[in-house]
Amino acid sequence: xxxxxxxVATGLLEAAGFKVVGPLTQPSPPGGEGKGEGxxxxxxxxxxxxxxxxxxxxxxxxxxxxxxxRTNPDLIVGLMGxxxxxxxxxxxxxxxxxxxxxxxxNVKELPALIEEVARTRKQVARIRQDGISIEYTDLIHRRxxxxxxxxxxTGCDKVCTFCIVPITRGAEVSxxxxxxxxxxxxxxxxxxxxxxLLGQNVNSYNGRDVAGSVAGASSWAPPPGVDPPIRTDSRAxxxxxxxxxxxxxxxxxxxxxxxxxxxxxxxxxxEELFQVIARNPKISRRFHLPLQSGSxxxxxxxxxxxxxxxxxxxxxxxxxxxxxxxxTTDIIAGFSGETEEDYQATRKALEEIRYDGAYIFKYSVRxxxxxxxxxxxxPQEVKGRRNCELLDLQREISLEKNQGFLGSTVRVFVEDxxxxxxxxxxxxxxxxxxxxxxxxxxxxxxxxxxILLDIKNETFLGEIAPSPFPLPQxxxxxx
Ligand code: SAH
Numbered sequence: 001x002x003x004x005x006x007x008v009a010t011g012l013l014e015a016a017g018f019k020v021v022g023p024l025t026q027p028s029p030p031g032g033e034g035k036g037e038g039x040x041x042x043x044x045x046x047x048x049x050x051x052x053x054x055x056x057x058x059x060x061x062x063x064x065x066x067x068x069x070r071t072n073p074d075l076i077v078g079l080m081g082x083x084x085x086x087x088x089x090x091x092x093x094x095x096x097x098x099x100x101x102x103x104x105x106n107v108k109e110l111p112a113l114i115e116e117v118a119r120t121r122k123q124v125a126r127i128r129q130d131g132i133s134i135e136y137t138d139l140i141h142r143r144x145x146x147x148x149x150x151x152x153x154t155g156c157d158k159v160c161t162f163c164i165v166p167i168t169r170g171a172e173v174s175x176x177x178x179x180x181x182x183x184x185x186x187x188x189x190x191x192x193x194x195x196x197l198l199g200q201n202v203n204s205y206n207g208r209d210v211a212g213s214v215a216g217a218s219s220w221a222p223p224p225g226v227d228p229p230i231r232t233d234s235r236a237x238x239x240x241x242x243x244x245x246x247x248x249x250x251x252x253x254x255x256x257x258x259x260x261x262x263x264x265x266x267x268x269x270x271e272e273l274f275q276v277i278a279r280n281p282k283i284s285r286r287f288h289l290p291l292q293s294g295s296x297x298x299x300x301x302x303x304x305x306x307x308x309x310x311x312x313x314x315x316x317x318x319x320x321x322x323x324x325x326x327x328t329t330d331i332i333a334g335f336s337g338e339t340e341e342d343y344q345a346t347r348k349a350l351e352e353i354r355y356d357g358a359y360i361f362k363y364s365v366r367x368x369x370x371x372x373x374x375x376x377x378x379p380q381e382v383k384g385r386r387n388c389e390l391l392d393l394q395r396e397i398s399l400e401k402n403q404g405f406l407g408s409t410v411r412v413f414v415e416d417x418x419x420x421x422x423x424x425x426x427x428x429x430x431x432x433x434x435x436x437x438x439x440x441x442x443x444x445x446x447x448x449x450x451i452l453l454d455i456k457n458e459t460f461l462g463e464i465a466p467s468p469f470p471l472p473q474x475x476x477x478x479x
Contacts, residue, residue, distance in 0.1 A: 016111035103127035294349025295342035334383030
C-alpha cells in the first residue's frame with residue numbers, strides 16, 4: 001500500500017511542477033555531486049508503523065535530516081503514511097526539523113501543503129480522520145509499465161491484539177466495485193497486464209452501496225460483453241460485491257493477464273474464494289495467508305479468530321482445489337506469553353504446512369494496541385533465537401520447495417531487464433517467483449515459456465523454452 005501511495009504522491013507532485021529525484025536512501029557523499037538528500041529542496045518519507053524497527057529507522061533518519069537542515073535551513077522535511085496517523089502533531093515537538101505531516105487520507109493535498117510550508121515556514125499538518133485513503137488518479141507515476149498496484153479497500157475491522165493497523169488505517173472501507181472495475185480497465189488500456197489488488201484485509205472486501213453513491217458512476221458503462229460488476233442483494237435491496245465476485249469480474253477484463261492480491265485474513269479465506277481461484281488461471285498461484293503462530297493458546301491471545309486446526313483445514317482444501325498453489329505466510333516470534341511449547345507448535349506448523357516462503361518477525365509492542373497491556377515477557381535473546389531458528393527452518397523448506405520446480409517449464413511474465421547483467425531479463429512465474437534468463441529486451445511485457453534450471457538466493461535461473469512449433473530453417477523444406 002505504501003508503494004502505491006508513494007507512486008500517487010510522485011505523480012501528483014510531478015503534475016504540480018516538482019521534479020522528483022528520489023527514491024533516495026543515502027545522503028550525498030561529502031564532495032559528491034548531486035542526487036543525494038542534501039541536494040533536494042523537499043524530502044518526504046512515506047512511513048510504516050507495523051513494527052518498531054521501521055519506526056526507529058524513520059526517527060534516526062529524522063535526526064540526520066536535522067543536521068542537514070543546519071546547513072540548509074530552506075530544506076522542507078515531510079512525513080506521510082501510518083506514522084503520521086499514529087503520532088500526529090506530537091512529532092512536531094520531538095522533531096522541530098519536521099515541517100510537514102500528511103495523513104493517509106490527504107495525499108492529494110501534498111503539493112499545496114508543500115507550497116504552504118515554503119510560503120509560511122510554519123509546521124503544517126493535515127490529518128483527516130474520515131473518508132478513504134485510496135486515491136485513483138491517472139496522474140500516478142507507476143514504476144512499472146506492465147504492473148500496477150490497485151488498492152481496493154483500506155483499514156481493518158479485525159481485532160488482532162498485536163496489530164496497529166486498526167489505529168493507523170481505521171475501520172474497513174471498500175472502494176465500490178464499479179470504481180475498481182473502471183480503474184482496472186483504465187490501467188489495462190494503458191498497457192498494464194498484471195495487477196496486484198491491495199488491502200489491509202483484502203479478502204474481506206465488501207463493495208457495498210455501489211449504485212448512485214459514486215460521482216460519475218452513472219455515466220459509466222462496462223465494455224461490450226462484460227456484465228456490470230454489481231449484484232443486487234434483493235433481501236436488503238442494496239448492492240454487494242464480495243471479494244470472490246470482484247476477482248471473477250476482474251478476470252473478465254480482456255488484456256488483463258494476471259491478478260494477485262495481498263494481504264488476506266484467514267477468517268475471510270472462504271470456500272467460494274478458493275473455487276474462484278481454482279477456475280480462473282489468471283489469478284496468481286501464490287496465496288499469502290498469515291498464520292502468526294502455530295499454538296492455539298497464542299492465537300487466542302492474539303485474537304486471530306482461528307485455531308491452527310481451522311487454518312490447516314483451509315490450506316488442505318485450497319490445495320485440494322488448486323494442487324499447484326504456492327502458500328506463503330507471516331509468523332510472529334516471541335509474542336507475549338509465548339512458551340517454549342508454543343514456539344515448538346509454530347515450528348511444527350512450518351514443518352507440516354511446508355510454506356513456499358514466510359515473513360518471520362520478532363514481536364514488538366505497539367503502543368495503543370490491546371497487546372500493549374499484556375506483558376512483553378519473552379526475553380529479547382529468546383525472541384531473537386526463536387526468530388533465527390524459524391528463519392533457518394523456513395529457508396530449508398523454501399529451498400526444497402523451490403528445488404521441486406527445477407526442470408519444469410512455466411509461463412513467465414517478462415517484467416524487466418535484470419539489474420545485474422546486460423542481455424538478461426527478469427520475469428515472474430505463475431507463483432510470483434523471480435526468474436532470470438537470457439533474452440532480448442523487446443520481450444519485456446510479454447509472456448514466455450521458461451524452463452527453470454537452477455536456483456540461487458530464491459531467484460530461479462532459467463532459459464526460454466524452445467518453441468513447440470520451430471520456424472523452418474532457411475534453405476530447407478517449405479519449398
Ligand atoms: N492483515 C494482516 C496483517 C498485516 S501486517 C493479517 O491479518 O495478518 C503484516 C505483518 O506484520 C503481520 O502479518 C504480522 O506478522 C506482522 N506484525 C504486525 N504487528 C506486529 C507486531 N506488533 N510485532 C511484530 N510483527 C507484527
